Amino acid sequence: MSILQKIADIEAEMAKTQKNKATNYHLGLLKAKLSKLKAQLIEGGTKGGGEGEGFDVSKTGDARIGLVGFPSVGKSTLLNKLTGTFSEVASYEFTTLTCVPGIFKYKGAKMQLLDLPGIIEGAKDGKGRGKQVIAVAKSCSLILIVLDVLKPLTFKKIIEKELEGFGIRLNKKPPNIIxxxxxxxxxxxxxxxxxxNIDEDMIKSICHEYRIMxxxxSIRCEATVDDIIDxxxxxxxxxxxxxxxxxxxxxxLEELEIVTRLPxxxxxxxxxxxNLDGLLEAIWNYLDLVRIxxxxxxxxxxxxxxxxxxxERSKVENFCxxxxxxxxNQLKYALVWGKSVxxxxxxxxxxxxxxxxxxxxxxxxxDNSADIQHSGGRSSLEGPRFEGKPIPNPLLGLDSTRTGHHHHHH
Structure with missing residues (x-):
């Protein structure tokens, strides 16, 4: 029996099992089995046959953003408007097959925008380019799910279920479990x-399902079966x-008011x-980037x-x-102007x-350059302004090539 068949069987059994206290345990084990099979599907399985074609997208830029959505929801239009990468796309279903990266700059950051095709169709069957798409999706720092506002929720549920099935968790923090x-x-x-939501026996049997004896x-959150499996x-x-x-x-407008209640x-x-500017601003906020x-x-x-x-990685060391x-390794110290000092x-x-x-x-x-303190009192020139506060001019008293050598002659 193929993995796909097994997955289908388990999903069917889960669908017909009523959720209640008595079946909780059984459902938990089915979830664990399902998770194991899905992992096998993504990792193992078919090699060869057009592998890698169109998907060796080397990671350029400061952030990579994946675009996911059903065909004909306007992904390609969005990609073109944001990045100016113009791909000839007729508005018919299933048009984009290879991964077209577009690059755009925003606030000085280079963003790579990738249309992740085929995640929805056929990826979970291990057919088509599913595995490669998932690999690329897992290298993204943000995912944009493009929905057609006329039927947003149906699409949203399907896409989330797909991504969840591949081990991608959207807008969630990792569970606090060691x-x-x-x-x-x-x-x-x-x-x-x-x-x-779960008892010790349940946790133990999930472990046994994974042959962990x-x-x-150590659990420090309201854990669920899914958290333990994750x-x-x-x-x-x-x-x-x-x-x-x-x-x-x-x-x-009334409809818009309702749809935008979606978090x-x-x-x-x-x-x-x-509202593309609104989207760019949101992208920037969700990526949590820092400009230095x-x-x-x-x-x-x-x-x-x-x-x-x-x-989360914005120390001077990361900057270097x-x-x-x-x-x-060569750094003696750094001089910093700005809000962090x-x-x-x-x-x-x-x-x-x-x-x-x-x-x-x-x-x-x-490089034993003269220290900054030389500028004693001469800061009539103002440096860059932050939040309206003038900052001592970084240009003053820094020309160590002169200050360093002159005292030899005195």
């Missing part, structure tokens, strides 16, 4: 929160997601280019091309690595967390 396998001692469960599991499988992707409601020019939604009309301006010594900061970092791998500029080390729009000047070890 799971460690060990050699002996059986399965040991501790929890700081009462377990209302010895493990420590933690055991371990290869889940937690990714932010925006529901793009397209074609809003075709509905009334995480942005209404647009790609075709009329309505570099300041070469004795020069004005480069405001044109910021170094873009993810908010993004410029060049070896920089961090009390004094402008302030000397910081590699563990300092940078904020959006900080200005950074790196001082390397072998």
């Amino acid at each position: 799971f460690q396998k060990k050699d002996k001692g059986g399965i040991n469960i501790t929890h700081t929160v009462p377990l209302n 010895n493990a420590n599991i 933690v055991i499988e371990g290869n889940r992707l937690y990714v932010p997601c925006i529901y793009v409601l397209n074609k809003v020019d075709q509905i009334t 995480h939604n942005v209404p647009i009309s790609a075709h009329l280019e309505w 301006y570099t300041k070469p010594k004795g020069q004005i900061p480069d405001y044109e091309s910021p170094v873009i970092l993810k908010k 690595k993004k410029i060049h791998r070896s920089l961090v 009390k004094h402008n500029p302030q000397k910081v080390g590699k563990d300092h967390e940078l904020n959006d729009e900080d200005v950074v000047q790196l001082v390397k070890g072998q």
